[in-house]
Amino acid sequence: MxxxxxxxxxxxxxxxxxxxxxxxxxxxxxxxxxxxxxxxxxxxxxxxxxxxxxxxGRTRNIGVLVPYLDRWFFSTVLSGVASALTRRGYDITLYNLTADRDARRSIFETFLRRQRVDGVIAISIELGEQETDRLLELGLPVIAIGGPNARLTTLTVDDLAVARLATEHLLALGHREIAHIGASPEFDIDFHIPTHRRQGFEHALADAGIPDRSALYEPADFTVAGGFRAAKQLLGRPGERPTAIFAASDEMAIGALLAARDLGYRVPEDLSIVGIDGHELGDFFRLTTVDQFPLGQGERAADAILAELEAKDAGSAPVPPGPLPFELIVRGSTARLAS
Known part of the structure; x- marks a missing residue:
């Protein structure tokens, strides 16, 4: 040996x-x-x-808390975390943190207390006060992705600014009748990201002098199927029809693309569509999107947790991570409004 x-x-x-x-x-x-x-x-x-x-005194293992294992966004962020940690010789232990209170309590009060991890990364999970207390009591570095927590080091995207950027892109193309596909209340959880994106949309319209567009709002569930159904409602109802749709996720935007084509709309000649995320299928569908680089978010979180461990060893304070980047990617699903 x-x-x-x-x-x-x-x-x-x-x-x-x-x-x-x-x-x-x-x-x-x-x-x-x-x-x-x-x-x-x-x-x-x-x-x-x-x-x-x-x-x-290290396990070379990082605990990762994630709310969903079967959603593209969360699995992509997780892939970024795993890749970055593996390159540095670390393993991960995955904890699926659902809405079940007993299951969540056992993770915070039993599994994490076994001291089998050197740090914890929480992906897009809004932690309660008691859950934050339990994490801090471990005396381990904690990095949270997805929303503010004054007591933890967090990596966040400005969702109001992201939605503004998507909406302002449509406004710059001359669109005024812009519909929004957001989230129904049961999906507006953990940092209320859908609400912030709707607010960013509404603020951009208000700044452009466009009145309330509540009639052109349709909730969905952040899936392709949900976006398809919502777009069918928006495009099939009597009265004013939108010339553009801003969907709060790329998956819903892809669903809207499919619905528009099913109803005989040409995209982008008759209808422009923009989403948010940077989905891996976005290029295939020629979808204009605001990319928030989910793979990079995971890598940034891994780098941040390891930087905190190194700072702890050196007895120094870690450098706070900056805001997460985003970028408008213009493809073939948006075009200037036909005169």
Missing amino acids: VSIDDVARHAGVSTATVSRALSGRGHVSDVTRARVESAAKALGYVVSSSASSLAS
């Missing part, structure tokens, strides 16, 4: 240097780290998780 001494001899360094290089704890030059990693790979050496934990 290959030992750490074998790796040290092969790399021409001390066993202490091998330990620092492979654990990520302590300073090692990039050249030396690469030589040690190459030697370990050549010899087939793998750091024992139990031995590493005993030596460092």
Whole structure:
């Protein structure tokens, strides 16, 4: 069986240097780290998780709280977290935090207290006061993605600004009859992101001198099917018809695209459609969107949690992460209003 001494001899360094290089704890030059990693790979050496934990006091494992496992956005953020942590030699333990109170309580009061993780990342989950208390009592770094929490380090996107950007894009193209597909109340949870996006939409219209458009609002459930049904309602009802639709998610926007085509609308000649997220199928559907880079959000969260661990080791304060970026991506689903 290959030992750490074998790796040290092969790399021409001390066993202490091998330990620092492979654990990520302590300073090692990039050249030396690469030589040690190459030697370990050549010899087939793998750091024992139990031995590493005993030596460092670390599990090299990060707990990740996520509300959904079967939704594209959450799985994409999770993929970013996992990829970034894996590159740094960390594992993840996944906790599916549902609305069930007993299940949530057991995660915070039992599973996380087993001290099997070095830190916690919460993806788009609004934590209650008691849940935040339980996390802080662990004495571990915590990074929250998706909304403000004054007691935790958070990574947030300005949803009002995101919605404004999408709406102002349609306004700049000459559209005034703009409909909005948002969320019904049962889906307006955890930071009330749909509400903020509707407010950003309404503020942009108000600034442009456009009166209330409540008649051109239709709720849905943040799915393709939900967006399809909502767009059918907006486009099929008597009275004023929109020339553009702003959907609060790309999946609902894709559903609206399919509904418009089903009803004989040409997109973008007859109807412009814009969404939010940066969905992986957006390019396929030529969907104009405000990309909030969900994969990058996960990577940023992983980098932030590791930076807090390193700062803790060094006895220094971590640098607070900045706001999450977003960008308007113009494709073929929006066009200037025909005169």
